[in-house]
Amino acid sequence: MTAxxxxxxxxxxxxxxxxxxxxxxxxxxxxQTVGRADLLSRATDQVHSDLVVAAQRGVIRDRNGAxxxxxxxxxxxxxxxxxxxxxxxxxxxxxxxxTLAPILGEKAEVLRAAxxxxxxxxxxxxxxxxxxxxxxxxxxxxxxxxxxxxKRLYPNGAVGAQVLGFVNDDGVGQYGVEGRYATELxxxxxxxxxxxxxxxxxxALGLRTAVxxxxxxxxxxxxxxxxxxAVERELAAVVEREKASGGTIVVLDPKDGAxxxxxxxxxxxxxxxxxxxxxxxxxxxxxxxYEPGSTxxxxxxAAALDxxxxxxxxxYQDVGYAVIGGRKLCNAQCKVYGPTTVxxxxxxxxxxxxxxxxxxxxxxxxNAYLKSFGFGQRTGVDLSAETTGIVRPLAEWYPxxxxxxxxxxGLSVTPLQLASAYAAIANGGTLYQPYVVASRRDADGEHxxxxxxxxxxxxxxxxxxxxxxxxxxxxxxxxxxxxLKGYSVAGKTGTAQIPSDEGRYVDDAYISSFAGFVPxxxxxxxxxxxxxxxxxxxxxxxxxxxxxxxxxxxxxRYARVQPDRP
Amino acid sequence: xxxxxxxxxxxxxxxxxxxxxxLLVLLYLAQATAVSAAGYEAQRLAAQRDELxxxxxxxxxxxxxxxxxxxxxxxxxxxxxxxxxxxxxxxxEAVAATR
Numbered sequence: 001m002t003a004x005x006x007x008x009x010x011x012x013x014x015x016x017x018x019x020x021x022x023x024x025x026x027x028x029x030x031x032q033t034v035g036r037a038d039l040l041s042r043a044t045d046q047v048h049s050d051l052v053v054a055a056q057r058g059v060i061r062d063r064n065g066a067x068x069x070x071x072x073x074x075x076x077x078x079x080x081x082x083x084x085x086x087x088x089x090x091x092x093x094x095x096x097x098x099t100l101a102p103i104l105g106e107k108a109e110v111l112r113a114a115x116x117x118x119x120x121x122x123x124x125x126x127x128x129x130x131x132x133x134x135x136x137x138x139x140x141x142x143x144x145x146x147x148x149x150x151k152r153l154y155p156n157g158a159v160g161a162q163v164l165g166f167v168n169d170d171g172v173g174q175y176g177v178e179g180r181y182a183t184e185l186x187x188x189x190x191x192x193x194x195x196x197x198x199x200x201x202x203x204a205l206g207l208r209t210a211v212x213x214x215x216x217x218x219x220x221x222x223x224x225x226x227x228x229x230a231v232e233r234e235l236a237a238v239v240e241r242e243k244a245s246g247g248t249i250v251v252l253d254p255k256d257g258a259x260x261x262x263x264x265x266x267x268x269x270x271x272x273x274x275x276x277x278x279x280x281x282x283x284x285x286x287x288x289x290y291e292p293g294s295t296x297x298x299x300x301x302a303a304a305l306d307x308x309x310x311x312x313x314x315x316y317q318d319v320g321y322a323v324i325g326g327r328k329l330c331n332a333q334c335k336v337y338g339p340t341t342v343x344x345x346x347x348x349x350x351x352x353x354x355x356x357x358x359x360x361x362x363x364x365x366x367n368a369y370l371k372s373f374g375f376g377q378r379t380g381v382d383l384s385a386e387t388t389g390i391v392r393p394l395a396e397w398y399p400x401x402x403x404x405x406x407x408x409x410g411l412s413v414t415p416l417q418l419a420s421a422y423a424a425i426a427n428g429g430t431l432y433q434p435y436v437v438a439s440r441r442d443a444d445g446e447h448x449x450x451x452x453x454x455x456x457x458x459x460x461x462x463x464x465x466x467x468x469x470x471x472x473x474x475x476x477x478x479x480x481x482x483x484l485k486g487y488s489v490a491g492k493t494g495t496a497q498i499p500s501d502e503g504r505y506v507d508d509a510y511i512s513s514f515a516g517f518v519p520x521x522x523x524x525x526x527x528x529x530x531x532x533x534x535x536x537x538x539x540x541x542x543x544x545x546x547x548x549x550x551x552x553x554x555x556x557r558y559a560r561v562q563p564d565r566p
Numbered sequence: 567x568x569x570x571x572x573x574x575x576x577x578x579x580x581x582x583x584x585x586x587x588x589l590l591v592l593l594y595l596a597q598a599t600a601v602s603a604a605g606y607e608a609q610r611l612a613a614q615r616d617e618l619x620x621x622x623x624x625x626x627x628x629x630x631x632x633x634x635x636x637x638x639x640x641x642x643x644x645x646x647x648x649x650x651x652x653x654x655x656x657x658x659e660a661v662a663a664t665r
Contacts, residue, residue: 010573017580067630072623130624148620155630204605205598229635486655563655 047195047206054150055187058216060164060177062225063438069154069164069178069270075133075146076126081115084143096141100124103135115143127151152178158269160228162283163221163262163436165384166270175281177219177436179384184440187216218441222258227251230554231261235529238547239265242534248284248415251551252526254423254517256451257432259381260525260555262286262416286379286386289412290530293496294349295515296408298470299421300357301346303369306462309360312343312469322355325399329355329407332495332538343469347477349493351407358406366402367394372457373421374431375413380452381434389413408496418515419528421457425466426490426517426526429458471520481545482516484552486563490523491516491548493541498533509533512540518552519564527551 031039060069084092097112104111104125114122127149128136137146152167154160165176173182190213195206202208231249239247244265251261264284268276282288304310320336321328331337331351337344345353358366370376376391390412392401404410416434424431433452440447458466470490473479479493494513497505513530517523529547534540631637 007570007573010577014573014577014580066633067627070623070627070630072627073620153627155627156634156636159634159636201606202609204602204608226635229639233636233639485652557653562657 044195047197047203048193049196049200051192051194053190053192053211053213055189055213056215057150057152057167057171057187058185058218060185060219060221062160062221062223062228064224065220066225067155068160068221068223068225069152071150071152073148074127074130074151075137076149077124077128077133077136078145078147079115079122079124080120080143080145081122082120082143084115086142092142096143099139099141100136100144103132152270154270156225156229157271158267159225159232160223161267161270162264162285163223163228163259163383164270166273168273175384176283177221177383180382181217181219181437181440184442185216185219188214190214214443219437220439220441221436222253222260222438223262223436224260224555224558226558227551227555228261228263230551230558232263232267234547234550235263235265238529238531238534238543242531242536242540242543244531244534246279246284246532248288248528248530249547249551250285250415250419250526250528251555252419252423252434254426254432254523254526257420257423257434258438258451259434259436283383283385284530285415286381286383287414289387289389289414290511290532291409291411291496291499292413292418293408293494293511293513294351294354295418295492295494295513295528296411296413297346297349297354297406298425298466298492298515299370299373299375300354300361300366300406301342301469302373302425302458302462302466303366304342304357304361305465306369306458307361307365310342310357312465313341314360315339315341316353316356318350318352320352322352322359322403324355324359324403325401327400327403329400329403343472344477346469346492347473349478354406355403358402363397363402364394366405367391367397369457370405370411372431372455373424374417374454375411375421379414379416379420379434380454381416382436386416387414389417408494415513415528415530418513419526422515422517422528423526424457425463425470426523427463428460429456429463431455431457467520470516474516474520479514479516479541479545481542482514482548484518484549484556486565487518487552487556487561488520488564489516489518489552490520491545493545495538495541508537510537510540512536512544514541514544514548516548518556519561521564524559524561525552525555 057071059067062068081093084096086092093115094112097108097115100111101108111124114124133146136144150171154164163176165174165178167173167178171186173179173185178185191211193209195203195208197203231251235247235249238244246265248264249261252258253260262283262285264282266280268280318337318340320334321330329351332349337348337350340350340353342357345357370391376389378386378388401410420431420434431454433454435449435451438449467490470492471488474482474489474491479491482489482491492515494515496511498509498511500506511530511532512534513528515528517526527548529544531540531544534543536543
């Protein structure tokens with residue numbers, strides 16, 4: 001009887017457990033199959049985080065690999081004022097403010113006011129220098145924390161600012177290379193969806209979906225940091241000495257149009273763009289135009305030589321002026337030179353001589369050669385905000401324009417256009433498109449920029465003849481101040497009047513310039529120096545030539561170019 | 567007697583299955599815990615790696631700043647150094663002619 005009861009109990013118990021197990025299994029099977037999606041969704045909502053993974057902005061280097069711009073994560077200091085209490089609940093805001101103030105160089109009252117403003121969360125300082133962040137972190141102050149934020153850094157300060165441009169607070173490239181190559185440099189952000197625990201740690205066994213970020217491309221520029229530094233140093237010095245309102249210098253490699261340096265004054269520090277005025281942000285080498293003055297005579301003579309209407313020894317009788325279109329165009333100070341060859345026209349920079357050459361050439365051909373040399377159109381340099389300059393259509397030329405344009409008045413050019421044109425003269429007659437980015441490196445490897453030969457503008461023979469004439473201009477002529485011991489130099493000065501808004505020329509203010517290349521034979525660099533309103537006025541070409549000389553001396557030594565003269 | 571033996575065997579079998587399942591669950595939990603712990607450790611190491619990379623990037627920038635020609639020039643001036651007035655150049659042809 002006892003055994004029977006025991007067996008019955010056992011059977012009931014067994015049946016109960018079997019039924020319960022069946023029930024649990026069924027329920028489990030339900031949640032694992034039919035209800036799985038619902039459970040997963042609810043669990044995911046509780047623990048998953050969906051983050052945008054920022055792409056690393058590309059590094060910009062000079063032609064020798066020196067870093068010009070790069071991005072690092074810096075610590076931004078934030079505050080949660082409600083947590084600024086000690087264990088007893090005592091308010092620590094005044095203490096935290098007083099401790100932070102000397103480190104941040106801020107008044108304690110300002111920090112305290114920010115903490116007591118009612119904000120639940122606020123940035124105290126963004127992107128702190130690393131040592132400052134480390135000092136604050138070591139204090140373990142209540143209610144403070146750090147968050148990483150990317151910052152674009154320019155280790156050479158303001159050097160190369162006009163070429164590089166800058167990155168604004170939203171991480172968008174502006175001006176220069178940063179602006180022109182904004183898409184390539186910025187890359188593509190990724191996405192990371194992960195499950196996290198309550199301490200915000202990623203769960204190893206949790207959900208994980210990752211689309212990796214594609215970092216921005218690294219760029220290597222044609223810019224040479226050493227040359228760029230010399231150019232900016234000399235430009236700053238001459239602008240200060242001459243109390244000039246501005247200035248710009250362009251250095252090109254005439255063999256392929258590579259830009260070795262561009263400087264523009266006034267300039268700015270990319271790390272403190274907010275403090276710069278709008279004028280300082282303008283790269284005058286490409287975004288500003290001026291009447292080039294007598295540097296244009298080399299182009300007029302090049303055109304006439306190439307057309308075969310003159311030779312270096314073609315002569316005319318100089319009477320101090322030329323009459324064209326019913327207007328009398330004088331030499332500087334109306335000086336009379338008498339019998340003059342074309343070589344002497346350049347060496348003495350005679351306006352009447354340039355008019356003589358242009359008259360031989362004719363307006364149609366002069367206009368065609370100006371366009372062929374690239375004036376009146378963008379050079380195509382890979383920098384933001386390039387302007388075209390103005391060469392009016394031939395149909396709009398008055399008869400006198402043939403004369404004035406022959407010596408650089410009545411048209412406007414950018415300094416880079418002039419440098420490109422002189423590079424064509426220097427390299428044997430080929431106009432190259434100037435370029436700044438030498439190569440781009442992405443995940444697939446390095447992509448080098450192929451120099452672009454735009455067109456042949458003059459023959460090699462014309463080029464060689466003109467180089468000889470421009471060398472004579474430096475050796476024996478008006479540009480003698482640009483002569484360099486040990487090296488042959490070819491070049492031409494320019495003094496231009498400044499048009500006013502009323503359509504007249506500004507009184508007693510000039511733009512002084514020098515365009516030249518060195519060594520004259522097998523040239524390594526073309527340098528264009530432009531000074532706006534130097535205090536030397538009509539003699540402003542002398543400081544321009546001195547600046548050319550200082551830059552050439554440094555750059556030739558640096559490049560170890562062997563002297564070509566005793 | 568045969569019936570009781572069957573029931574005891576069944577009971578032991580079910581109990582054995584339950585215990586086995588329990589052990590399997592324990593094993594699974596132990597593994598899951600170990601993987602989670604390894605995951606946390608991996609994250610800690612990844613964060614450490616990222617911080618070292620960041621510190622390295624800062625050092626690279628500091629190195630670039632110290633190498634900057636502008637800074638070197640300023641430092642040279644501070645030390646009283648001046649530019650060489652002339653640099654002697656040996657012409658290879660002239661050297662070859664003397665041999």
